[in-house]
Amino acid sequence: MSTNTADESKYRLPTNVKPIHYNITIKTDLETQEFQGYTTVDLNVLEDTSSLVFNTTKLNIHDVVVHSEAQKSQETQTVNTDFDQKLERAIVQVANPLKKGSKVQLRVWFDGKITDELMGYYTSSYEDNGKKIYYALTQFEPTAARRAFPSWDEPLLKATFDITLISRAETVSLSNMPAASEDSLDGTTDEIIGKFFKDSDPAGWKVTKFETTPPMSTYIVAYANGPFKHLETSYTSPLSGKKRTLRVYATSDLIDQTKFGLDVGAKVLPEYEKVFDIEYPLPKLDTLVAHDFDAGAMENWGLITGRTTAYCVDEERADVSAKRQIASTQSHEVAHMWFGNITTMSWWDNLWLNEGFATLMGEVIILNKIFPEWKVYASFYIEHTESALSLDAKRSSHPIQVAVPNAEDINQIFDSLSYSKAASVLRMLSVYVGEEKFLKGVSIYLKKHLYANSVAEDLWRGIQEATGLDIPELMNNWILKTGFPVVTVTETPEGIHLRQGRFFETGDVTEEENSTIWQIPLTILSTDADGKTTIDNKAILKTREMTYKLDVNKPWKINAGNTGFYRVLYTPERLKKLGEEALRPGTAFTVPDRLGLVSDAISLASSGLGSTSGALSLISGMRGETDYLSWSGIASQLSRISRVWWDQGDNTRDDMQTFLRGLFTPIVRRLGYEYPKGEDVDNVQLRTLAIGNAANAGAKEVVEKLQEWFAEYAKTKSLDHIPPDLVRATFTAAGKYGGKHEWEVLRDTYLAAPNPTARTASISGLTAVKEPELQKATMDFILSGVRTQDIFYFMVYMGRSVAFGRETWHYLQRNYDELDKRFEGNFQITYCVEYAAFLLNSDKDAEDFTAFFKDKDTSKLTMILPQSLDGIRAKSGWLKRSKDDVIHWLEEWRKSNSIEPKI
Incomplete structure (x- = not known):
């Protein structure tokens, strides 16, 4: 179902013509970082019109000509070309009206700068023997093709493309299709090519012509030129x-x-x-x-x-x-x-059809066939569902399918709802109908829309054909409504009673906000009298509440396998029993089941629907867990608590660190620091996780080991003695527990890293420093020595760092205008805002956040600002409700357990 509204029409191109074919020639000059272009666009005239309106921005447009087959004269010169800078359009008025049903060709010469803005046709560089070498490539999604060539830059307006690149002879030119020919320009007789060299010599240049593409949208057109x-x-x-x-x-x-x-x-x-x-x-x-x-x-x-x-x-x-x-x-x-290129969403409100499917198919279903040892079905919950639940629990969330009338709105929906929530509800659907039938339905959908565009209903029809089920009835509220439900479960003499209501991270919900009734696949695990467990994949909650018969004295659980996109609220007594069952040898509860128990417990505690101390007790009781993914989930949830209680005094922070050391140091001692060849991947990842968390919590023996490795690296600049999986932990510990010398080594590593892993590890180390002068050095370095694409990495790591605390927020305030300018038109400013607010946790923080942006142009931040503000208020509310509860629990845990030594 399209969500376009009447208000959106002014942002969409007129429908009087449709592009059929582009012939684009681009001359790239890497020395001057400029390009020239000539394009012809074949158009079908769908309505009588005296104007052609197309997208363009950041281009110098000149010599515009319209040729019409319907006119007796060979060419109709334009009488006027106007530009709408805000809507990024050119409006070409023709002298003689163009008739419906006729064919027209638009011919345009243009030129522009190859900028460093990471969008349109832009420049990248690297150093070779001290010399900076430049190359150029395109990035057009969602609306930057118009920065590189005049175009009808909307996904519905598919056309075929012939692309020709003129470049220096010693460079390599690439595009979507294979090269059909590549020739020197010495002595060329091509009239159009010759015009590119009317004031210069073509010697030393070449022309590369590429094969014609299938029908495709402009945002997936691509070309590049450089020393590849x-x-x-x-x-x-x-x-x-x-x-x-x-x-x-x-x-x-x-x-x-x-x-x-x-x-x-x-x-x-x-x-x-x-x-x-x-x-x-x-x-x-x-x-x-x-x-x-x-x-x-x-x-x-x-x-x-x-x-x-x-x-x-x-x-x-x-x-x-x-x-x-x-x-x-x-x-x-x-x-x-397939998802996006062969079959393309009709408009950006259906972005999830591209990204949700690519996430589910690419990162789970297909990846599992290639790397089954990675347990991607189980890890999907941590990597995708959890982040989507977190964002969707905010009042400022949005539906998966959301109206996006203009370009600034489009950029903002490349978020965890379009990717991770979409993938999660699609996976929930695949479990409910069966993965084989689900994929059959997907195949039907794709085959019916080859080289065409689609909307959500088209997908539902394909899956409905494969399953015989009413898929729109099942799925529409998951796609079209904001939020998700919490299922409250109470026990009765005959079974369980289930009631659904909308979940907010703040715990409060009005009658109006609670109006949505989702069709919830319950996926109920139960145990019969003989001890045999079964999973009912067909049980579904279609109404506000229902009852379900089962023996509550035997193990049971809702949302088995944790494939549903919702939270489950059990009574404290049942939650305790579920935790005990999860750790019982031979339990039917899977790793995702255990992940879900911990995640639901913490989230419900944060909203006030559960007890935070009860959730901590559940985690403490899972110390015997041996599975990496379970520990990964535990670490993630404890990080959530740490982000809220980080500034509640040294004693509380120390008690949290003590708890973390008590959980992770024993694992380090059991697994050690070596990575035997052929070791199980689960052990590899668990060792890495445990060492990183123990070091971050200040475990003395672990930190000293990592410091020893880093000292050797600082002397030799060789990573050979550090296990690859521990480079990040080593560099992070060096920054956190070191001084100026370690900072300088980390900075130099960032600037000349041997590989991306070392570069990312150096960023982690530079943003872990605790001394104020070193923190200032890191923040000064960001805008003076860091690649633009890496700035958001620094912001993410700083934003998560308790050592930096509110300094990340203060840094954004001081440098907002420069950052906003640096990221004009792309995604990264939203990440900077999000992570600057990551540790803000008080009403005062919320007031400061609101006041700072009051007088700013926030048109690119209409989603992230309210989402960040909601997050600050939610943390503040959680702290008010549970401050003493958590502090007391941590104190009691410390008193009752042996304390691991800290650095």
Whole structure:
């Protein structure tokens, strides 16, 4: 269902013409960092009109001509071209009206700057023997194609593209399709090409013409030019037997670290073809790795682009988390070759059709086929569902499918609701109907919309055809309504009584806010008289409340497997029994079940619907847990509490650190610091998690070990003696417990890191420092020595750092105007605001936050500002309700347990 409103019409292009084909020629001059272009756009005239309106911004437009087959004269010169800077449009008035049903060609010459703004056609760079080398690439999603060439820059307006790139002879040119030809320009007779060199010599230049694309939206058009190297492999289509070339391109300093992502692409492509029963349609698929990139990666059809941290890894010294990041990213982007590229949302309100599916398919269903040892079905809850539940519990949340009338609104919905909530409710649906039928329905949907556009109803029809169920009735409220339910469960003599109501992180809800009734798959685990457990995947709560028969004296649980997008509120007595059952040998409760118990307990405590001390007792009782994912969930939930109680005095902070040391140091002692070859991945990740958390909590023996490693690194600049999985923990400990010398080593590492893992680890260390003068040095460094794409990493790490406390917020206040200018038009300013507010936890903080933005232009922040403010108020409310409860519980725990020594 489209959510477009009448108000949105002024932001959408007129529907009087439709582009059919673009022929685009771009001349790239990396020396002057400028480009020139010429494009012809073939148009079908759908209504009589005297004007053509298309998107353009940041371009110098000149020599505009309209040619019409319906006119007797060969060309109709434009009489006037106006520009609407706010709406980023050109309005071309023609002398002779264009008739409905006729064909028209728009011809435009243009030029522009290759900027460093990480969008449109922009520049990136690297150093080679002390010399800065530049290259150029595109980033068009969502609305930046108009910065590179005049276009009808809306996803519904698909067309085919012929792209020609003119470049220096020694460079490499790339685009969506394979090169059809590449020739020197010496002696060229091409009239259009010649016009690019009317005032210069074409010697030393070349022209690369690429094959025609299938019909596609402008935001996935891509091209690049620079001194690229490549690695190559291939895969064979399981559907046709056709062999396709896969390449990864990068500059010479990166190319040796890109093979893993290339190999992942070769493994997942045939799996997608089999699942969708649709062959990948292009002759090739390239990936270009860039030093400077706004997002993580971008699914341009046939030419994926991404940042170094998303694609580069030293395989000989690769840590598991880096490999998982790369594999997830590449599989996600390859999923878009179908979801988004072959079948594209009609408008950005259906962005979730692209991103939710790419998240579920790419990071779970397909990735599990390639790396089953990573347990991605279980980790999905932590990595996606948890973050989406957190955002959707705010009053300022928005529906998955939300109206986005203008470009500034579009940028803001690339959030955990469009990605993670969408993926989570789709997974909930797949469990309810069965994954095989779900994927069959998805295949039906894609086949009915090949090379076309779609809306949510089209997807529901496909799954409905495969299942025979009323999918719109089941799913519409999950997609179209804000928020999610909490299911309150009470026990009766015959079973359980369930009641649904909307959940807020603040715990309060009005009658009006509680009007939505969701259809909730309950997924009930129960045990019969013989001790056999079963899971009822078909039980569904369609009304406000219902009863369900089961034996409450035997183990049971709602939301088995934790695949539902909701919270469950049990009585304190039942929660205690569930915790005991979760740790019983041979329990039917899975790791996701245990994750869900802890997560629900903390979230319900934060809202006032449960007890925070009771949730802490549940966690304390799980000290015998041996599974990495369970501990990952525990660490995440304890971090939530720490973020609220961080400034409640040294004794409280010390008691929390003592609790953390008591949980994680024993694991370190059990697993040690070595990573035996061939070790189970779960143990690898658990050791890494335990050492990082123990060190962060000040465990003396752990910190001293990491400091010893860092001291050796500072002398030798070699990482060979540090296990790859512990580089970040080592660098973080060096920053947190070190001084100026360690800070300088970390800074120098950032500036000349041997790989992205070391660079990210150095950022973690630089933002962990405790001394005020070192914190100032880090903050000064951000705007003087940090790549633009990495600033938000610094803000994220600083925002999470208790050592920095409110300094991150003060830093944003001091530098907001410069940061806002640096990130004009892209995503990163929202992250800066979000994490600057991450530790703010009082009513005074909320007042200061509101006052600071009162006189600012916040048109790009209409979602993140209220969400951040809601978060501050929620933390303040939690602290007021549970301050003494938590402080007392931590004191009692310390008194009753042996205290691990701290640094």
